[in-house]
């Protein structure tokens with residue numbers, strides 16, 4: 001794990017990259033910050049987490065780090081120990097953690113729950129949606145540390161790296177670490193309601209778009225041609241044919257649209 005800092009003092013905000021080793025976009029954003037060394041108005045911790053997995057360009061070495069929190073210093077797996085180390089490092093910080101996916105090109109935010117902080121911050125980031133995981137957060141970083149996750153785009157793409165850079169700067173501006181203003185956007189909010197499992201097969205297909213409503217009776221995916229039909233309407237989130245080994249993704253409901261507002265004070 002590589003830890004660096006911008007500014008002096010004890011940071012209450014942290015930018016986190018490389019929870020997954022096959023998602024290099026966030027690492028690029030941190031390296032750019034370290035190269036540019038912008039003057040910050042409050043200290044920021046920078047953490048590149050799973051260096052071993054990043055070197056090997058794999059999601060993880062022993063197990064998925066973002067299903068492993070809180071971890072254990074005596075864990076038998078690399079990620080089990082790393083999870084514990086990261087929780088200690090981020091104690092007292094609001095963490096901004098960058099990921100990328102195989103499912104959706106436009107950046108979106110993932111939070112544990114909607115609260116004052118997330119409804120204030122997330123509409124000020126260049127994201128198309130906010131996803132609330134609710135009970136599906138088990139083992140993820142934000143089960144231990146106040147975390148705002150962002151999906152920066154498609155894994156390994158130049159666009160995802162550029163998005164990571166833009167998102168990081170917007171986040172640091174929104175928390176007053178960097179000077180300037182952010183634009184507040186209208187933002188749809190989705191809450192995960194179900195896991196969409198897939199059976200073992202050779203070929204997987206997904207026929208629907210993430211964040212676009214699937215109607216009852218619509219065929220949304222297939223495993224070796226065996227079609228899965230929606231019993232009721234839902235919004236697909238993190239759906240992709242080959243992103244995960246045992247699930248297509250998640251079903252969600254649309255719970256809110258945060259309106260853009262002008263700060264009154």
Ligand SMILES: [Zn+2]
Pocket residue numbers: 019020023098099100
């Ligand atoms: Zn990830």
